[in-house]
Amino acid sequence: MAQHAKIASLTDELILSVVGFDPATHRQAYKHAKEIASRGLRGHHFGRTNQFQVESTLAGLDEKFRVKNRDDLADALQARLQKLETVTSRFRPDLLSLLLHLTDRPLENTKVEALELLRPPSPDPPLTWHEIILEDPYSDDDIWKDIDYAAESSGDEQVPRKRTRPRASPPISVDKDDTHDPTTCLVAIDEALSQQLRSTQFWSAVADHNDLRGTDVTELQAVRETLFMLAGFQTSLYSLDQQRKKIRINTSYTVGHARASTMEHLLTDFLTIGGNLYRLRQWTKRTSPLPLVQTFEAAVLRRLSDFDRTLAELQQQYLIPGPPIAVSLLYFHTGVHISSAPLCHLAHMVSDIEPELLVNPFSHLEALFDQTTLAQLTLETEKFRYLSQLFFDCLQTYLKPIRNWMENGELGLNDETFFVFENDTSSDVNSLWHDRYVLRRDAHNTLRSPSFLQPAAKKIFNTGKSVVFLKELGLHSRAVSTAVSEPRLDHATVCSLSGEVPLSPFPELFQRAFDHWMQSKYSQASNMLRQHLVDNTGLIRTLVILETLYLGKNGAVFEDLANALFERMDAGHEGWNDRYVLTEMTRGIFATVMPTSDADKIVVRSSKVRRDSQSIANFTAISLDFALSWPIQNVIQRYSIPVYQQVFTLLLQTYRIKYLLLGVRPPRGTGRQESQDATAVLKRKLQHRLLWFADSLRSYLTETAIFFTSEEMYTRIDKADDIDEMAHVHVKYVARLQQRVILSKDVKPIHKAITEILELGVLFSKTITSDDPRTSRNATSKKVKSVWRHGEESSSEAETEENANVNVPTMTHERMTDSNSLTTLQSIDSDFARLLQFVMSGLRSVGRAGAEPMWEQLAERLDWPRQETKSLIT
Incomplete structure (x- = not known):
């Protein structure tokens, strides 16, 4: 109840x-x-702890200890579990489950040596007769002495019949000695001494209203009152205004032997020092919920305690002086001013940054760093040492989340003071490096970290991500086991123990020491991750495979793929671009130069073709996919593959033109008609110029742009330190490759002109084929609609809109028949000359602007036939 x-x-x-x-x-x-x-408060019957699960967990711990070569820890655990077997209690599984939930990384944090502290002290050995005899030896004579059995025998006592109250016995001499009269403890009052004591209590004296000077105090009393005021106590000489939080001088007390103006000036200086210290003491009483600010408050409070200890020593000199000293308020002011100068400076700094601490919780670290640097520049040795030690005391708290992030890849719960936070907890491992964690920035896109740590913020950020990456790969335990010891980061390490101000600037000293501190954590994780990506995951091998698939690194294999694709296209079947057939065909071709396991990762995708079967625009509907592992996808990002695909399409288009031009043979003229001779000459001329253009373009793409760009990329990746730098190198490689192969948006008109020249090659092949039945691939002649008509429908609405404003020369003829092949060839010749001139002029213009010097080389190579013709004529 x-x-x-x-x-x-x-x-x-x-x-x-x-x-x-x-x-x-x-x-x-x-x-x-x-x-x-x-x-809600009624008793509930909950399920008991699963004792079998507890036993399984303990067995798993034992196995883990032994696998990790901690047999001593496993033996200690088994010994205590065997002792528990003898204890019968129904709550034993619950207690063991509680202990298991309370464990915190027992493999790293447990030391078997600490168990000796729990061992109970051994009991004292039993007392033996030998020890008794040693302490109190006896002789044989004493044993055989007679005993007087009659003396004080208990049998002679008689038991009284009734209990009577004992009478009070008279006091004996011992009781008389122990009895004291309280009056003997009193000391007679010395009236002179009492009067002297009352005179020293100047605050209890009644002021004379007729005396305008007020109550006189001695200089010693003024010193003691000032000591109490500086320590933050209530005094009579100084009054505290509770509302305004200020200290004032009580003008009712004066020092009689000094001028009033002099004493007022001196006491005002004391008042200024006391006011600064009072504000500092009041600030330390308002505790902040942030650990970073709490550390600053605790560090300031320790220095206030040190100053109070100094005041106590000064007070002891005046209270119990050893050798006689002269009481001088001016001399006392000098000592107090020197000892309180750092605290007064600190009080001004706290007043300045107090409003900012609510928004920027590490503003005190930035202020201490700047003030320490300034003290070094002004050669204030004591102030430099004082502020630098305070700075490093406060920095240790900020280093805790940095250390936890760089060593364990973990972030504090709702830690707004740290500049790294988890942006997307559900992000896929394929984008772990780039999407899951981000740097915290403010509204002005400024990193929310102390300014002196911002140069190293990127490396700190990458180290933590490397640890998270290693955890996903299951390699973090190996990195922890081989981790090096952490160097110290304090005043003695950074500024040395010398009493002088260091010659090197404090920011440089700190940055060097912090880099050394950070390198102990950065190198291990980044090197292990880099080695795993290169050696085990095959990053370089994957880059070579992508270069082989998309960029024609192996020209023979790429040409085999292109020719096989062209043969299916020219066969005239509607399903020439069937993705299943193309996938098997591509895998079979590339399996000759790469392992079958890598070739099986190739997938060909195709979309519906809405153009003429001979148009090179059809190749935009064919794309290659290669399955990348998730670690590699953090280096080779998703948006890089479309650029590879664009280069692959451009190479196919170039190979297509050469394939068509080599497949036709313009017939020689019969000599019967001048027009036929002119047509044959024009055909041979166009074939030569188009072949030269296709060969020059292919050579530039594969042997110049792709080759040199890839070599630069491999060199930089070999020197990269971490994934971030590798990914950055690959991003720059893709952007540089896109620019050098004339696929960037800046040179879009030049690329469109090149594409139209390649389409002229298709049109020339159709013209030759339709004009000569011997080389025709189709038995019947047909009408071919020109693909160069202005305003032609594009493959997509986006392409039409993008190319609407591009000012590129276009062909003006619309139709071609067997009867007007000469007119068509003349139109092709004029369009080719106009487009080629546009391409060469554009390449030279952008080349001179400093974009790519190799573009000028390409322009010179394309202009070579015209220059040769001029030289032959001259």
Whole structure:
């Protein structure tokens, strides 16, 4: 019943604290709330702890200890579990489960040597006769002495019949000596000494209203009052204004032997020092919820305690002087001014940054860093040492989340003071490096970290991500086991123990020491991750495969793929671009130069073709995919593959033109008609110029742009330190490759002109084929619609809109038949000359602007046939 009554009273208190109304006025609501609370507080029968699961967990711990070569820890665990087997208790599984939940990385944090501290002290050995004899030896003579059995025998005593009150015995001499008269402890009052004591209590003296000078105090009294004021106590010489939080001088007291103006000036200086210290003491009483600011408050409070200890020593000199000293308020002012100067400077700094601490919790670190640097520049040795030690004391708290992030890849819960946070917890491992964690920035896109740590913020960020990456790969335990010891980062390490100000600037000293501190954590994780990506995951091998698939690194294999694709296209079947057939065909071709496991990762995708079967625009509907592992995808990002695909399409288009031009043979003229001779000459001329253009373009793409760009990329990746730098190198490689192969947006008109020249090659092949039945691939002649008509429908609306404003020369003829092949060839010749001139001029213009010097080389190579013709004519 007592338990139910206690629960009922606690329930009433709970309801009153939550709802906050009077039960007398809200009787019905109070009754309803009590019913709800009573139902919630009723006893419930929960399931017991699963003892088999507890035993399995303990067995797993034992196995883990032994696998990690900690047999000593496993043996200690087994010994204690065997002792527990002898204890019979139904709560034993619950207790073991509680202990398992309380464990915190027992493999790293447990030391078997610490168990010796729990061993109970050994009991004292039993006392033996030998020890008794050694302490109190006896002789044989004493044993055989006679005993007087009659003396004080208990048998002679008689038991009284009734109990009587004993009479008080008279005091004996011993009692008389122990009895003291209280009056003998009193000391006679020395009236002279009492009067002297009253005279020293100047605050209790009644002021004379007729005396305008006020109450005189001695210089010693003024010194003691000042000491109390500086320590933050209430005094009579100084009054505290509680509302304004200021200290004022009590003008009712004066020092009689000094001029009033002199004493006022001196006491005002003391008042200034005391006011600064008072504000600093009041600030330390307002504790902040942030650990970073709490550390700063604790460091300031320790220095205030050191100053109070100095004041106590000064007070002791005047209270109990050893050798006689002269009491001088001016001399006392000099000593106090020197010892309080760093605290007064600190008080001004706290007043300046106090409003910012709510928004920027590490503003005190930046202020201390700047003030330490300034003290070094002004050669203030004591101030430099004082502020630098305070800076490093406060920095240790900020280093904790950095250390946890760089060593374990973990972030504090809702830690707004750290500049790294988890942006997307559900992000895929394929984008772990780039999407899951981001740097915290403010509204002005400034990194939210102390300014002196911002140069190293990127490396700190990458180190933590490397640790998370290693955890996903299951390699973090190996990195922890081989980690090097952490160097110290304090005043002695950075500034040395010399009493002089260091010659090197403090920011440089700190940056060098912090880099050394950070390198102990950065090198291990980044090197292990880099080695795993290169050696085990095959990053370089994957880059070579992509270069082989998309960029024609192996020209023979790429030409085999192109020719096989062209043969299916020219066969005239509607399903020439069937993705299943193309996939098997591509895998078979590339399996000759790469392992079958890599070739099986190739997938060809195709979309519906809406152009003429001979147009090179059809190749935009064919794309290659290669399955990349998730670690590699963090280096080779998704948006890089479309650039590879664009280069692959351009190479196919170049190979297509050469394939068509080599497949036709323009017939020689019969000599019967001048027009036929002119047509044959024009055909041979166009074939030569188009072949030269296709060969020059292919050579430039594969042997110049792709080759040199890839070599630069491999060199930089070999020197990269971490994934971030590798990914950055690959991003720059893709952008540089896109620019050098004339696929960037800046040179879009030049690329369109090149594509139209390649289409002229297709048109020339159709013209030759339709004009000569011997080389025709189709038995019947047909009408071919020109693909160069202005305003032709594009393969997509986006392409039409993008190319609408591009000012590129276009062909003006619309149709071609067997009867007007000469006119068509003349139109092709004029269009080729106009487009080629546009391409060469554009390449030279952008080349001179400093974009790519190799573009000028390409322009010179394309212009070579015209220059040769001029030289032959001249």
